[in-house]
Amino acid sequence: MTQTFPWSCPYCGRDVTLTLASQSEETHFFHNGNKEGSLALTTLVVVCPNPNCREFALTGVLRHSKRNSQFENQYPFGDPLEIWRLKPKSSAKQIPAYVPSPIIDDYREACLIKDLSPKASATLSRRCLQGIIRDYWKISKARLIDEVLELKDKTDPLTWQSIDAVRKIGNIGAHMEKDINVIIDVDPNEADMLLRLIEMLIKDWYIARHEREAHLNALINAAATKKV
Ligand SMILES: [Zn+2]
Numbered sequence: 001m002t003q004t005f006p007w008s009c010p011y012c013g014r015d016v017t018l019t020l021a022s023q024s025e026e027t028h029f030f031h032n033g034n035k036e037g038s039l040a041l042t043t044l045v046v047v048c049p050n051p052n053c054r055e056f057a058l059t060g061v062l063r064h065s066k067r068n069s070q071f072e073n074q075y076p077f078g079d080p081l082e083i084w085r086l087k088p089k090s091s092a093k094q095i096p097a098y099v100p101s102p103i104i105d106d107y108r109e110a111c112l113i114k115d116l117s118p119k120a121s122a123t124l125s126r127r128c129l130q131g132i133i134r135d136y137w138k139i140s141k142a143r144l145i146d147e148v149l150e151l152k153d154k155t156d157p158l159t160w161q162s163i164d165a166v167r168k169i170g171n172i173g174a175h176m177e178k179d180i181n182v183i184i185d186v187d188p189n190e191a192d193m194l195l196r197l198i199e200m201l202i203k204d205w206y207i208a209r210h211e212r213e214a215h216l217n218a219l220i221n222a223a224a225t226k227k228v
Pocket of ligand 1: 011012014015049050054223
């Protein structure tokens with residue numbers, strides 16, 4: 001399972017390339033007469049290579065496994081039966097503190113419960129999406145769908161298309177037309193797609209605006225020091 005692959009650190013938020021040196025795994029094979037048959041529990045440890053971070057992530061994966069009679073040391077694995085994110089407990093990305101705290105709180109909670117309750121996660125994500133549109137764009141209407149529609153002329157076409165694409169997905173779309181507090185029934189993929197959308201909007205709107213302002217202020221300050 002271990003190889004070189006791109007990884008986004010959940011602690012420092014850096015996109016890094018993991019090497020063999022920063023990963024390790026161990027597998028515990030067991031049967032013990034359990035009704036599911038031969039199983040294997042693999043624990044994976046990944047350490048962030050960023051010298052200022054060096055945090056580790058720990059994941060457990062449970063799979064079916066059968067000893068291969070032809071090759072002593074090969075144990076073919078089935079698809080994962082369970083995946084436990086042990087440390088950190090959620091897939092939430094680091095959000096800068098200049099994003100309003102109710103938005104960060106909803107996003108983090110939606111990430112935390114995504115696997116346990118996709119419907120609760122999606123409900124929080126819709127509230128988070130509404131919070132972003134209201135705070136960033138100052139658009140406030142009774143229904144989320146009307147806010148999304150008003151956004152169309154204010155944002156770039158590709159961003160709006162991605163919001164609209166997620167909006168059109170099954171239950172999410174149907175329930176954007178209703179009260180934001182209605183609990184909706186969604187599958188984990190739908191809940192995940194909403195979270196990815198929120199991450200993208202935070203990056204494209206809040207973070208991009210902040211970086212642009214920082215960059216321009218640095219230019220203004222640099223120009224000011226040149227004055228005699
Ligand atoms: Zn890190």
